[in-house]
Amino acid sequence: MLEIKDLHVSVDGKKILKGLNLTINAGEVHAIMGPNGAGKSTLSNVIAGRDGYEITSGSVTYKGDDLLAMSPEERAWAGVFLAFQYPVEIPGVNNTYLLKAGVNAKRKHQGLDELDAFDFMSVVKEKAKLVELDPSFLSRSVNEGFSGGEKKRNEIFQMAVLEPSLALLDETDSGLDIDALRIVAGGVNKLRSADRAIVMITHYQRLLDYIEPDFVHVLANGIILKTGDKSLALELEEHGYDWVKETL
């Protein structure tokens, strides 16, 4: 589904990613772990199409297409979704409007009819239950006045409604207390499917207790230093990131 080859990315002239390789197939759940400043968020932002990253070489192929040539909205239409580390507050834009516009733009792109308001609302209400999101949030402005945990829940709720093929969860666990983490992780688990890939970017092993990954990668110094199964995360937790560097 996603193939990243020898990706080099700079920000303001500073090299962040230095020849990263990664292959992700449908149905897989990957965890990317690594110390601060290793380039984890750069990777997710580059995949989602945020401005401000200079791609100096390498390629990112998504379902056979050149992902880097697509605008952020085209990527969304093609099924790429980023759950933001810091979800943005947008006063005055209603949560439900946003999702309806997003879903219908995607359907239009796929040559499908737009959902009518009634069908859309029944989908939305059902998905809100996945992350135990209070229905009153649906009529509020996007993330405005939401607590940290509510914002993260709202991200996973949006993921559920938009039904992406490739979901990137950028530090979705940060700022969550243990109950919220359990709810959010439960929502993600319900969204696992054979035709969907999920990539979790996280500092901590804790999230992986709830969402079990098929692969764990260590991202440090701008490349994937090591890849393993979930036991790698436990070793990291025990020995720290320096241990990976030493063992190489």
Added chain:
Amino acid sequence: MKLIQTVKQDALACFEKIGLPSKRDEDWKYTDASRLAGLLEMSDANKKVDSNGLGMLDLDAYRIVFINGVWDEKQSNLPKGVAIQSLTAINDSKLFQISADAPLLNGFNALNAAKARDGAAICLADNSVLDKPLYILHVSNQNQIIRHGMMLGKHAQANIIEHFISVGEDKALSNASTAIILKAGAHLEHSRIQQEGKAQSHVARVEVKQLRDSSYTFHGVELGASLSRTDLVVSLSEQGASCDLNGLFVLGGRQHVDHHTRIDHIAPHCTSRELYRTILDDRSHAVFNGKVMVHKGAIKTDSKMSNGNVLLSKHAEIDTKPELEIYNDDVKCAHGATVGQLDDQQLFYLRSRGISEAAAQELLTFAFADEVLAAMSNQVVRSYVEKEAFAKLPHGDDLEGLLGE
């Protein structure tokens, strides 16, 4: 009491003395009043105007229609038991009195008092509540001078909407004035929606005197005219009075709109809120000057002012100046202004959810404006303004489809 004729002559003498504002006048630094100098003559004959189909047709309200500044009986529909009359029917010289040293008073205002042909004199008795909004529609195709007076008795309540539309192709000027007195505990929601044509200019003065525990909510919406200037002067004269002033400009082309607001905190324990937002495209130019004056003895004053501006074009211009003068301790005052483009992070967030770049820009622009309208209590008025504001945005039609419902 002085005779009306005498008071009008005094106003004319005042106009002749002070003349039109010049650019040397600090309050008119950015607005060129000399552009309006040729538009002061009032013609004796009223041109015909077809006002059919104009205005907010589906608003359930009492109505007064003014055609070229003259009350049109046939199109008006008044509530029973409330004293609402044409200015011409009232023999009260106070309605024409001006004071040359009142804040922001200028030549246009003096001329208005001297030459106003008509207006609405609205007087709500103590404890009376208007069960429906009062909608005052002004339609014109020539110069007009209108002078309204509104007095709300103790604990009286009303929602009054002034709407200005012009249909002429010739250059013309609307000179409008609204004087308001709110007695103890009265509440007035007052909208002014300026939607005149490209050839029209508009000069207005709104002067509000508030007594104990009264509250005043203002919505100033500027969509039309080539040049529009409003002076909004609110005096919080007795304890516990509060005002909430909202302004929204959506401008394009070479439109020029200027609001000068002045809030006087004279008595203790009064509250003022002010939220002005502008969206400027093309070569449009907006001016906002908000002055709050906290007088000696006005302890426990609570005042907040905010002015936000979005420039959609690099040729658009905003001159903004929030001013605060405090002659007193023990007050809570905050004011600020921002100027900018749309927020990149918000744009990216919307695009990452599948909303196209153009639609995301429109959506954010609209949301920015719509926050000002949230304080409007009548949803029909709010939807009308939203729709008309939409239509002025570059991709407004798409956006309407996007928001649907």
